[in-house]
Amino acid sequence: GAGVSQSPSxxxxxxxxxxxxxxxxxxxxTALYWYRQSLGQGLEFLIYFQGNSAPDKSGLPSDRFSAxxxxxxxxxxxxxxxxxxxxxxxxxxxSLGGLGSYExxxxxxxxxxxx
Amino acid sequence: xxxxxxxxxxxxxxxAASLELGCNYSYGGTVNLxxxxxxxxxxxQLLLKYFSGDPLVKGIxxxxxxxxxxxxxxxxxxxSVQWSDTAEYFCAVNAKGGSYIPTFGRGTSLIVHP
Numbered sequence: 001g002a003g004v005s006q007s008p009s010x011x012x013x014x015x016x017x018x019x020x021x022x023x024x025x026x027x028x029x030t031a032l033y034w035y036r037q038s039l040g041q042g043l044e045f046l047i048y049f050q051g052n053s054a055p056d057k058s059g060l061p062s063d064r065f066s067a068x069x070x071x072x073x074x075x076x077x078x079x080x081x082x083x084x085x086x087x088x089x090x091x092x093x094x095s096l097g098g099l100g101s102y103e104x105x106x107x108x109x110x111x112x113x114x115x
Numbered sequence: 116x117x118x119x120x121x122x123x124x125x126x127x128x129x130x131a132a133s134l135e136l137g138c139n140y141s142y143g144g145t146v147n148l149x150x151x152x153x154x155x156x157x158x159x160q161l162l163l164k165y166f167s168g169d170p171l172v173k174g175i176x177x178x179x180x181x182x183x184x185x186x187x188x189x190x191x192x193x194x195s196v197q198w199s200d201t202a203e204y205f206c207a208v209n210a211k212g213g214s215y216i217p218t219f220g221r222g223t224s225l226i227v228h229p
Contacts, residue, residue, distance in 0.1 A: 003158070033216070042119075042205065043219040056216065091159070103149065104217065106159035 002026065004107035006092050012113045013082055021077040021110045025094030033104065034067055034077050035091040043091065049075065050097075082114045117142040117210045121220035128196055129228050136191040136223050138180075138206030148189040149207040149217065150180055159205065165189065176200070198229045 005024040013019050025032050034046040045059035049069045060066070064082075069075040079086055089111050093104040122137045140146065150162040163174025170182040180191045189206060203224050207217040 035219075040124075040221070042121075042221040043207075045216050045218070048216050059216075093159075103161045103164060104151075104159075106151075108158050 004092055004094055004105050006090075006107040006110050008110060009108060010111045010113075012115060015084060015114055016081055018078065018080045019082055019112065021079075021090050021112070023075045023077070023092030023094075023107060025073065025075070025092070026105055027073075029094035029096055029105070030072065031095040031097060031102070032069060032075050033093045033095075034075070035093065037089045037091055037109070038087075046077070046090075079112075082112075084114045087112055087114045117146075117208055117218045119206055119208050119218050119220040121204075121206055121223050123223045124221065125224045125226075127226045127228065130198055131195050132227075134191070134193040134196045134200070134225070136204055136206075136225070138189045138191065138220060140187050140189070140206075140208040140218075142187075142208065142210045145211040147209040147211060147217075148180075148182060149209075150174065150178070150189070150191050151205045151207060151219075153203040153205070153222075154199075155202065162191070162204070196225075196227045198227050201225060201227045 007022045030051045032049040035043040047067045048056040064080045067077045089109040091109045092107045095102040095104045118141045120139045148165040151159045152162045153159045163172050165172045165182045173179050178193050182189050203222050205222045206220040209217040
């Protein structure tokens with residue numbers, strides 16, 4: 001079946017512009033995660049959605065970052081007034097359930113470059 | 116808060132050499148443990164996982180990992196690596212009853228020379 005998809009695969013933007021990154025999780029997966037991966041660093045957790053519960057936003061680095069998940073499926077990560085330090089690969093993952101008891105399925109990522 | 120340490124950031128081996136990648140975590144309670152792999156140009160994918168039971172778990176492609184609770188470790192091993200094992204390897208820990216968000220290590224880049 002289809003895996004997790006993300007779009008765009010690459011995004012180059014100018015400093016100060018807003019960007020939207022999209023994630024389509026695997027159908028039926030209730031949990032969705034956003035991570036940021038910078039060169040030489042691990043995966044930095046950003047935000048977590050589980051079913052209809054309020055999202056866990058504890059990993060968002062600043063109020064320029066926000067995310068939503070519509071209808072329990074597609075999610076959009078928005079970065080406002082982008083900065084050069086926002087350049088990274090943004091990964092989305094979904095899992096069958098939450099509570100960390102299920103493996104995560106990752107998308108291919110969106111490589112964001114802020115010039 | 117839980118944390119994960121992968122001490123080997125870069126490992127270079129020749130084919131047929133044995134592999135052991137270290138993973139240590141800090142959390143005093145019960146954990147779920149994962150190893151993920153990212154082959155060049157591909158998605159992160161699960162290599163193996165430990166939830167409970169036999170602390171020696173087998174994964175895909177001949178990999179295994181051993182959970183040693185007293186050492187807070189979950190090291191990844193393979194007796195004989197192949198060129199196709201060249202990849203980035205990430206250890207992840209999720210604390211049962213704690214944060215439900217897996218914490219990832221920084222990753223280990225493995226290069227296997229043919």
